[in-house]
Amino acid sequence: MIGKGTKAELMTFVDDISFLEKFRACILRFLIVGAAPTQDPLWGGRGLIDMREAMKSEEFRDLRRDINTMKGRAAGVLKNLGVVTTLHQYPPPAVGGPIVKYPLFGLITDNRSQHSIDGAVFTDKLDEAIGLLQHAAVEQAARPPVIVGEERSKSYAPEFGSVMPVFMVNDIAATLDFYERKLGFMCQSGPHPETLTFAIMSRDDMKIMLKIARSDLDPTPNSTRQGALAWDVFVHTFDPEALATEFSTRGLAIPMKVADNEGDQRGFCVSDLDGYVLFFGHLV
Secondary structure (H helix, E strand, O other): OEOOHHHHHHHHHHHHHHHHHHHHHHHHHHOOOOEEOOOOHHHHHHHHHHHHHHOOOHHHHHHHHHHHHHHHHHHHHHHHHOOOOEEEEOOOOOOOOOOEEEEHHHHOOOOOOOOOEEHHHHHHHHHHHHHHHHHHHHHHHHOOOOEOHHHHHOOOOOOOOOOOOEEEEOOHHHHHHHHHHHHOOEEOOOOOHHHOOEEEEEEOOEEEEEEEOOOOOOOOOHHHHOOOOOOOEEEEOOOHHHHHHHHHHOOOOOOOOOEEOOOOEEEEEEEOOOOOEEEEEEEO
C-alpha cells in the first residue's frame, strides 16, 4: 500500500506558500508610507498622521482586519520553519534599561515600539519562509512514495516517480491563465495567482512548477540556447490527434499538424507565453 503522506505534505507546502504570498501583498498595501509608524505621537511623525487618515477608509480598515486575522497563522508557519518572528528593541546605551521583545507581525497594525519599522523587516522574513517552503516542496515532490503495511517487508527496488519540470517565467498569473484555458491544466497554488512567485500546475499525472524569473534575466527555453534542441518537455500521450482537437476547441492555434517526425515520434508541438515548447505525442 502506498501512503498518502507525500501528496498531503506537498499540498500543505503549496497552500502555505500561497497564504504567505497573500499576507505579503496585504502588508505592502497597508504600509502606505513604506513602514509601520510608531504609535508614539512624539516619534510617529508624518507617517502616523498619514496612517490615521487612511484608517478613515472602510476599505483600509478591512485590510487592517485581514492582516490581524492572518498574522497568527503566518507567525505559526514561520515558527515551524525556524524563522525568527520576534523583534528585539535595545535601549540607548546612555539610558540603559531592559531589552524589549515584540511579536514581529503584531507591529504591522499596532506598533507600540519606540521606532517606525521599515516594511522590508516584515517582507524579508516572509520571503525567507517562502524560499524555504519552495525548496521543501521541490524535495517533497521528488521523494519516492512511502511504503507501509505488508509491502514494507517485501524486497523491492526503489522506483522513480514522475518528472516535474521547472519553468522560469516572466508572469506567473498570465502563464497559469494560458495553461488553464488553453491546455486544461489546474493550478494547485491557491486562488490569488497575481501575488505568486512560485506555483505548481497539473493535468492528470503531469505537473509543472513555475518560478518567477529575476527581473534582469529572461526565461531560456532550449530553443534559445541550441536551435536543434527544440523541445523543453516531451508529454507522452497515446492519442495526440484527440488532444490537438481539444486544444483547438479551447482556442489554441497549433502551428503544426499531428505528424511523424524524423526521430520516430508522432505528435505536435505547443509553445507557451515564454517560448517553452511542449511536444505532445508518443514513439512510433
